[in-house]
Amino acid sequence: MPHDADLPVSRPQTTYVVEHLRTGFIENGAGAGSRLPSIRRLTRELAVGRNTVIEAYEHLVAEGLVHSRPGAGFFVAERARSGQEDTIPVSLADVTSENWRLFEQDDTRLKLGCGWLPDDWREIDDLAHAIRSVTRQSRAGVFDYSPPLGTPALRTLIQQRLRRLGIETHANQILLTGGGSHALDLLVRLLIRPGDTVLVESPGYYNLLGLLRLQRANIIAVPRRADGPDIERLEALLLEHRPSLMFINSVFQNPTGTSLSAPIAHRLLRLAERHDVRIIEDDIYADFQNTPSVRLSELDGLDRVIYVGSFSKSLSCSLRVGFISGQPELIRRLVDVKMLTSISAPHFAEQVLATMLQNGSYRRMMERLRVRLARQMSATLALLRKAGWQIFDAPAGGLFVWTRHPDIESSQRLVAHAATRGIALSPGRVFLPEARDTPWLRINVAYATDARARRFLADPANDRA
Amino acid sequence: MPHDADLPVSRPQTTYVVEHLRTGFIENGAGAGSRLPSIRRLTRELAVGRNTVIEAYEHLVAEGLVHSRPGAGFFVAERARSGQEDTIPVSLADVTSENWRLFEQDDTRLKLGCGWLPDDWREIDDLAHAIRSVTRQSRAGVFDYSPPLGTPALRTLIQQRLRRLGIETHANQILLTGGGSHALDLLVRLLIRPGDTVLVESPGYYNLLGLLRLQRANIIAVPRRADGPDIERLEALLLEHRPSLMFINSVFQNPTGTSLSAPIAHRLLRLAERHDVRIIEDDIYADFQNTPSVRLSELDGLDRVIYVGSFSKSLSCSLRVGFISGQPELIRRLVDVKMLTSISAPHFAEQVLATMLQNGSYRRMMERLRVRLARQMSATLALLRKAGWQIFDAPAGGLFVWTRHPDIESSQRLVAHAATRGIALSPGRVFLPEARDTPWLRINVAYATDARARRFLADPANDRA
Numbered sequence: 001m002p003h004d005a006d007l008p009v010s011r012p013q014t015t016y017v018v019e020h021l022r023t024g025f026i027e028n029g030a031g032a033g034s035r036l037p038s039i040r041r042l043t044r045e046l047a048v049g050r051n052t053v054i055e056a057y058e059h060l061v062a063e064g065l066v067h068s069r070p071g072a073g074f075f076v077a078e079r080a081r082s083g084q085e086d087t088i089p090v091s092l093a094d095v096t097s098e099n100w101r102l103f104e105q106d107d108t109r110l111k112l113g114c115g116w117l118p119d120d121w122r123e124i125d126d127l128a129h130a131i132r133s134v135t136r137q138s139r140a141g142v143f144d145y146s147p148p149l150g151t152p153a154l155r156t157l158i159q160q161r162l163r164r165l166g167i168e169t170h171a172n173q174i175l176l177t178g179g180g181s182h183a184l185d186l187l188v189r190l191l192i193r194p195g196d197t198v199l200v201e202s203p204g205y206y207n208l209l210g211l212l213r214l215q216r217a218n219i220i221a222v223p224r225r226a227d228g229p230d231i232e233r234l235e236a237l238l239l240e241h242r243p244s245l246m247f248i249n250s251v252f253q254n255p256t257g258t259s260l261s262a263p264i265a266h267r268l269l270r271l272a273e274r275h276d277v278r279i280i281e282d283d284i285y286a287d288f289q290n291t292p293s294v295r296l297s298e299l300d301g302l303d304r305v306i307y308v309g310s311f312s313k314s315l316s317c318s319l320r321v322g323f324i325s326g327q328p329e330l331i332r333r334l335v336d337v338k339m340l341t342s343i344s345a346p347h348f349a350e351q352v353l354a355t356m357l358q359n360g361s362y363r364r365m366m367e368r369l370r371v372r373l374a375r376q377m378s379a380t381l382a383l384l385r386k387a388g389w390q391i392f393d394a395p396a397g398g399l400f401v402w403t404r405h406p407d408i409e410s411s412q413r414l415v416a417h418a419a420t421r422g423i424a425l426s427p428g429r430v431f432l433p434e435a436r437d438t439p440w441l442r443i444n445v446a447y448a449t450d451a452r453a454r455r456f457l458a459d460p461a462n463d464r465a
Numbered sequence: 466m467p468h469d470a471d472l473p474v475s476r477p478q479t480t481y482v483v484e485h486l487r488t489g490f491i492e493n494g495a496g497a498g499s500r501l502p503s504i505r506r507l508t509r510e511l512a513v514g515r516n517t518v519i520e521a522y523e524h525l526v527a528e529g530l531v532h533s534r535p536g537a538g539f540f541v542a543e544r545a546r547s548g549q550e551d552t553i554p555v556s557l558a559d560v561t562s563e564n565w566r567l568f569e570q571d572d573t574r575l576k577l578g579c580g581w582l583p584d585d586w587r588e589i590d591d592l593a594h595a596i597r598s599v600t601r602q603s604r605a606g607v608f609d610y611s612p613p614l615g616t617p618a619l620r621t622l623i624q625q626r627l628r629r630l631g632i633e634t635h636a637n638q639i640l641l642t643g644g645g646s647h648a649l650d651l652l653v654r655l656l657i658r659p660g661d662t663v664l665v666e667s668p669g670y671y672n673l674l675g676l677l678r679l680q681r682a683n684i685i686a687v688p689r690r691a692d693g694p695d696i697e698r699l700e701a702l703l704l705e706h707r708p709s710l711m712f713i714n715s716v717f718q719n720p721t722g723t724s725l726s727a728p729i730a731h732r733l734l735r736l737a738e739r740h741d742v743r744i745i746e747d748d749i750y751a752d753f754q755n756t757p758s759v760r761l762s763e764l765d766g767l768d769r770v771i772y773v774g775s776f777s778k779s780l781s782c783s784l785r786v787g788f789i790s791g792q793p794e795l796i797r798r799l800v801d802v803k804m805l806t807s808i809s810a811p812h813f814a815e816q817v818l819a820t821m822l823q824n825g826s827y828r829r830m831m832e833r834l835r836v837r838l839a840r841q842m843s844a845t846l847a848l849l850r851k852a853g854w855q856i857f858d859a860p861a862g863g864l865f866v867w868t869r870h871p872d873i874e875s876s877q878r879l880v881a882h883a884a885t886r887g888i889a890l891s892p893g894r895v896f897l898p899e900a901r902d903t904p905w906l907r908i909n910v911a912y913a914t915d916a917r918a919r920r921f922l923a924d925p926a927n928d929r930a
Binding site for chain 2: 069099100103104105116119122124127128131132134135138140141142143144145146148152178179181182185189193194209210211214271316317318319320335336337339340341342343344347348349
């Protein structure tokens, strides 16, 4: 009879304590047999209720990670099948488990720290129309595998859209994927061998960091500035570490919300050429931008730059479509990886998206969305400034603000305070390759004008709702 | 301006010659500068037209793999960015490129060698009804990420279905994936490190072989018999190679169509226990079976056996849903890999499937499908026997027959002959880990009573249509 180790933890505070113990003690700690903090100590240190701590310990005992000795306290358990743990680096847990809770349907917290649009912002009519139209008109869309590169009509539509960004490519140099993360994953698998050195931005997209850890890459981080990566530091890192690959999020970077400037793009490319580094340009927020700024793929002509785009952030997180564009030989090899690992991407989603690109409903939806997001961005920046938060750099658009409160040195504490007030935040450390605690935090502006968010942002140190 | 290297090759014979050259000479051959066979020689050896060979060479020249010297012939080209090739083992090409052509929409050949149901067998009404119902009733299904484990209602329905196979598990020990290949991929990434030794069946599922090569696993093969793996050979291989993991396709094995017997299942599990090997039981053809036979997961109680199921083969290749069931700690770690590599599986497809499982339309569809497939299987076996084909073992159901013609020693030749007659076959060697040519071939019975297939099977050595 299986035990219930994976039953979701129902309360956000409990999740917080579970993850605090899991990542802070059990997985990175002193190993089997070590004593864990007492209930009293955790209650005080984490500013949560006694019952919350007890519930967290009960969960960990049920999971087999902790055992209790009556009268003596809680201890890290011996793990069954200990060989298994080695197959994923332990540090992976730092960027994973505490974030997945945000994806649960029954999570009623305000998702101020999440990376997607609120459900009530979604417009159903045009999308439902496209779904009905594909279902009626395309047996292939309903039943068949998508071709290896993806639906040809959609690739042509994407090619035309890229041209508007100044990126010239061929429809046969576009490979469709099941979203942006899937695109990054295919590239990671093709281009990175365990032990390879790769450059990322810090702070940067946490899922990418996890993905690189999963592939056992050697991760080197270049600081992200308001106008792109720190070029002086980048040059030094290129000389010292000789990476073969660099990841950059050019526009509305996750988590800082900043965009690459033209001069930095130019200098970055020159450095990449001199040091023979390939660049993966993650541009999944492209459609959130009113007027295109410069892209590396535009300057470089997709020679050493590989472009990643996505519609998952804008259209739907369920009907996921992303894509990669690059040199023909690269795309040919990516087809192998895509087919072996998933046999084509979801055909139905590709056809629904193609329908909406063709009839103009996607364009009109994005126009409305950009207006709404711009209003939220102004309101959020005003809220934050008024309450004394420091802003990394005011973004020109997109979803994210990277911010810190001068009185609070630990975003872990902020996350804990927010949890007691029904708000889900992602701690800043998940965006840092070294996963250390930081005062910085990513705020999703689409959620920031909710009354709960307003109260929290105005007085973040108060941990009683 | 990009060149058109990845433009699809339009004619099947040309594809055949391109792949013959690519895998036989260019990628496994003597390296840059080597002379390639003359047009005359290829025309004779491959029994194809002169124009076909010329077109194939033109394609390879456009792709940059071959250069021609007027009057002297064709030569393997120096490759640009030669470092890139090393990131995927060259042998991968053996099981990939020539198969992807089958997935193209414009491929009008009879897909006698493919692994899925013919489009005109698909029943649209119930599926379209479920799509409309999800679109109307579930904003979450249309817009949101699926939770990390997948839609809870669907996991409960799958749990109930597994119980009917004698497999007891918990809904929280079921992880939904984007199909069976995605499920295998998640397991491969979590459980196999480069250089790890794994056991597969030979012949076996070619995508799995490619996936294992991609992960740089050390692949050891145990011969597949009519009742399962060759147990004596298996024991010797376990002693000699000490693999940590074994893959087995228990029911209607791909490509032999055979099913594991109860005594072999029992002996296999005892060996696995003695040698501490984990088993991944790929059971994606489960719903094609009328009366359940024994599964390893049933005998073992999902302790060392990990179960993989799928609805992609039965319901739709486009709306793909598969799943993994295993120990809670394994599932927890698989969630990390799933979220990092694709952020959830397609929610919409999960909800559509849940609707059809709930209202009984999936069950009724499968009942009709099994009757139809059983008829096809009888007819195909009769056809093959009448024409003198040797059958590996007559399957009790499912899609596949593994067969050879006594007069033809090379299934590569059979593939070439079939191509001239508008029929797509998969050569037997793609199912063998060592990728050597073999007389054996996989036939998909759903396509075998088409007039083109009947003529080909009756007289396979005739290469003129």
